[in-house]
Amino acid sequence: MMPRVEARNLPLRPREQLILDAVEPSARIARDFAREVLANQHNRAGHIDDVVLVVSELVTNAVRYGSEPGDSLLVVLAADDRRTRIEVHDPSRRLPRMKAESHERGRGRGLHIVDALARWGTGSRPFGKYLWAEVEKS
Template sequence: MAHMQPDALRKCSDPPPGPPPGLPVRKVFRSDPEAAGKVRRFVREQLAKEEPALTCEQVDNLCLIASELATNAIRYGTEPGDSFAVVVLPTPDEVRIEVWDPVRRLPRLRNDSDERARGRGLHIVDRLAARWNATERPFGKAVWAEVAR
């Protein structure tokens, strides 16, 4: 009978092959309606490699944050045919998700409203992340959020 290590019990999935944990990983996505789901899968695959392992709640929160930031990039930061990038940057103290898009206009947290169908994504990010912000980059911006380990 195999003996399981306590950390192995916390993993949400077995790590896929690829770059070693702890290195930033970037992937470019086409701006289309299916991109948010692809971003969630990419982030989940990268987080499965992390040591020490993240809890399922941390992984779920990071995937939701990445999805919300990607959705904003699709809706407000790209034009048809554009692309955007997602970066997963783990450190010993936190995991940072960045979404880069080609539009310089920085996002802003809007007041909550029951009358708008949109505008809640950054509120979700604000509640789940230890901190978040946006910075200008050459040829666009990066919107990032960090979740503590």
Template sequence: MNDAMRITSKRFARAASSVPAARAFARGVLGEAGGRGLDDVLLCVSELATNAVRHGVPVGGAFLLKVGADARCVRVECHDAGRRLPRVRHPDHDEQGGRGLLLVDAVASRWGVGERPFGKFVWFELDTAEPGGPPARVAARLT
């Protein structure tokens, strides 16, 4: 995250209830800064939090969600203790899961994975068309 970006973080337990809690946290942090693209941000938060709970957090552990925004973009990072690096999957039509990063890849302006001494973090950014405006991809679809 860049130095000018105001960043807020919170830890969430390894529990299914942490996914909606992480969305609510992001919504609270971003408020109007998410603009009309807030739904895209919350979708991506859901996917990263779900992956952390299912694959990255050991029993009794937690994940850390960092949320920030500036005039250029919204950025979210999801930190967990998992060592396995995530990858975009292309599941069969009848599979119920495996589309999380596929959705993030389709919605976010950028995303990636970083390593930490004890795990990894997955991040995404959504560009804003103007301060407080929708992400650039959303703005292009609206015109």
């Protein structure tokens, strides 16, 4: 399955941004950042949990597959009244792909999780790409 590429421009409140080193512990830092930003916007707990999980999966994928030692990532959160948008920017132009589900391997389920929780796609930038995901508020 290919990623969805339809993106919308949201009439967004100020965007919250975080620059991270492209290392495994950055996923935890990104989760904490997302949880704090969304809690300050008075979102319901279930929505916060969904966004935090999507952030974690996108940052983990960017660290594992979209960066090399010494690279940085950019995490952007923005919201309107209906959804929260997450963007994770990395320096690789290689697009993500969903792998066939497997019970044997311990990896490869991240985009399946994102796909179950959000609309998502990719975008290009001068020196890399970004993955975006929009989690609806219900």
